[in-house]
Amino acid sequence: MLQPTLSEPVRPVAAVPQGEAMLQVRNIQSSYRRVPAIRDISLTLNKGEIVALVGGNGNGKSTTLRAVAGLNALDGGSILLKGQDISSVPAHERVKRGLVLVPEGRRLFPRLTVEQNLMLGGFTTSDAAKREQTLQFAYDTFTVLGERRRQQAGTLSGGEQQMLAMCRGLMSQPDLLMLDEPSWGVAPKLVTRIFETIQLIRRRGITVLLVEQNVHRALEIADRGYVIQTGRVVMEGSGQDLLGNDEVRQAYLGM
Amino acid sequence: MTADILIQVLVSGLLIGLIYALVAVGLTLIFGVMDIVNFAHGEFLMLGMYASFWAFAIFAIDPIVALPLTALLLFAVGVIVYQTVIRRILKAPMLSQIFATFGLMILLRGLAQFFWKPDHRLIPHSLVSGNIALGSVQFGLPQFVAALGAVGVTGALWMFLHRTRLGTALEATAIDREAATLMGIDGQKMFALAWGIGAACAGLAGGLIATFFPIFPEVGSNFILIAFVVVVLGGFGSVTGAFLAGIIVGLIEVLGGFLIGPEYKTAIVLSLLLIVLLVRPRGLLGKA
Ligand SMILES: Nc1ncnc2c1ncn2[C@@H]1O[C@H](COP(=O)(O)OP(=O)(O)O)[C@@H](O)[C@H]1O
Numbered sequence A: 001m002l003q004p005t006l007s008e009p010v011r012p013v014a015a016v017p018q019g020e021a022m023l024q025v026r027n028i029q030s031s032y033r034r035v036p037a038i039r040d041i042s043l044t045l046n047k048g049e050i051v052a053l054v055g056g057n058g059n060g061k062s063t064t065l066r067a068v069a070g071l072n073a074l075d076g077g078s079i080l081l082k083g084q085d086i087s088s089v090p091a092h093e094r095v096k097r098g099l100v101l102v103p104e105g106r107r108l109f110p111r112l113t114v115e116q117n118l119m120l121g122g123f124t125t126s127d128a129a130k131r132e133q134t135l136q137f138a139y140d141t142f143t144v145l146g147e148r149r150r151q152q153a154g155t156l157s158g159g160e161q162q163m164l165a166m167c168r169g170l171m172s173q174p175d176l177l178m179l180d181e182p183s184w185g186v187a188p189k190l191v192t193r194i195f196e197t198i199q200l201i202r203r204r205g206i207t208v209l210l211v212e213q214n215v216h217r218a219l220e221i222a223d224r225g226y227v228i229q230t231g232r233v234v235m236e237g238s239g240q241d242l243l244g245n246d247e248v249r250q251a252y253l254g255m
Numbered sequence B: 001m002t003a004d005i006l007i008q009v010l011v012s013g014l015l016i017g018l019i020y021a022l023v024a025v026g027l028t029l030i031f032g033v034m035d036i037v038n039f040a041h042g043e044f045l046m047l048g049m050y051a052s053f054w055a056f057a058i059f060a061i062d063p064i065v066a067l068p069l070t071a072l073l074l075f076a077v078g079v080i081v082y083q084t085v086i087r088r089i090l091k092a093p094m095l096s097q098i099f100a101t102f103g104l105m106i107l108l109r110g111l112a113q114f115f116w117k118p119d120h121r122l123i124p125h126s127l128v129s130g131n132i133a134l135g136s137v138q139f140g141l142p143q144f145v146a147a148l149g150a151v152g153v154t155g156a157l158w159m160f161l162h163r164t165r166l167g168t169a170l171e172a173t174a175i176d177r178e179a180a181t182l183m184g185i186d187g188q189k190m191f192a193l194a195w196g197i198g199a200a201c202a203g204l205a206g207g208l209i210a211t212f213f214p215i216f217p218e219v220g221s222n223f224i225l226i227a228f229v230v231v232v233l234g235g236f237g238s239v240t241g242a243f244l245a246g247i248i249v250g251l252i253e254v255l256g257g258f259l260i261g262p263e264y265k266t267a268i269v270l271s272l273l274l275i276v277l278l279v280r281p282r283g284l285l286g287k288a
């Protein structure tokens, strides 16, 4: 289960300058073979925030995260990380700059071991001591990963795989972690664990951009949220506001 | 008496099989990382042989001593080929990719004929020469050293892929290029690395056999067909598979040649290819 670290922030959030933007996404557009998938998305994430991106299937949430990560090219707009325009920075360079995506479907390397997967997550970290430290954090937080470190990643259960994917994303000690449906394929009793982990990640001072099917729980832990529809932002507000909003409740929470 | 002959045949098969394995691991590595079949792989071997030949002819450096240089040179050739040719056809249709590496094969052969003449050349007295006799079994020292070198290089490659950060990054790129990118791994660099290593393996195979095999511009054709059979039998993209399959193909080739007749050697190896494709198309250790 979760270690005591949960209640002790590793990097106190107060130490992070408040209100400074970690990520600014300005009117980005992106398409698949000329078919637009996102038409006009603007987001701002302040340092230390958890921001949720919600909306029904096929509305462009994953495409937004992929565009920010650099996997999908932009047709327009710009992306600023810590104030710097990274719109034309290649995807692998963005990792070095502190921007990491844990993609939809996890995309682990199934025939490599748990430990090899984690070490690959720390590929950009040249300091071996730092890598070791994050590895230890992962094993302390999720003892099952430590127990199975020599096992092939593909043999883990869905929930374990998701935890491995999140830890792999943390290995480069990112400033901004983007999670695409982290509770997908996870057994219900482990879903709570996933959401606890997201909060734990934030307590380590990492800003989180979260895409979730589980809209209720996502908005519960999020400081703010954006609602996306057919590739545009149609609503934004604090997590509580959106949870209380009738439209959101009807469309995504079925209440 | 017949047992002795059988052992003799098996030893010969093993020795040549290990060379086939070394040629094939480079081919399978390139394919595994980027799904491109390198038809010019035999020409990398040819270049490795000529590198040894000229090192010997001009500087009197023995092929065995020249091996590190041969490896470096062919690594550079592999990277240059990637940067100038392959990089441009990564997203091209498969037919274009086939023609590109096939064209490269013809180009390299043509250049070798033009600059170095079509003659068969031999390196007369290498450091390693003569025969070893173990009881009644005899084999050439050059063949033995070449096989030993092939084991060493393949083993080193395996260690690199499984025990180093860079090697694991190459494996990761082979498994899922996009996911590797999300780890901060530069796919372009990994592709160039795969070509460098692949070419170096073929070049080392060339350097190792240069002590006993004639050197000529088309020499690659003697090996490339067999290398394809080895890659298919081992499972596309599997280095361990290619190693095992190389030994198997060497044994079958020599044993078949002995039992049925040496003129049927190639036919026997190609029948093996047909059988593998029919019975187990993903090979010994290939991904399903
Ligand atoms: N690889 C792809 N090729 C073509 N179209 C795609 C691809 N991925 C997503 N799309 C399309 O882009 C739109 C947005 O998809 P996506 O970003 O995956 O939405 P979400 O994550 O919100 O479910 C959808 O219309 C989807 O069909």
Ligand SMILES: [Mg+2]
Residues within 6 Å of the ligand: A061, A062, A063, A104
């Ligand atoms: Mg999605």
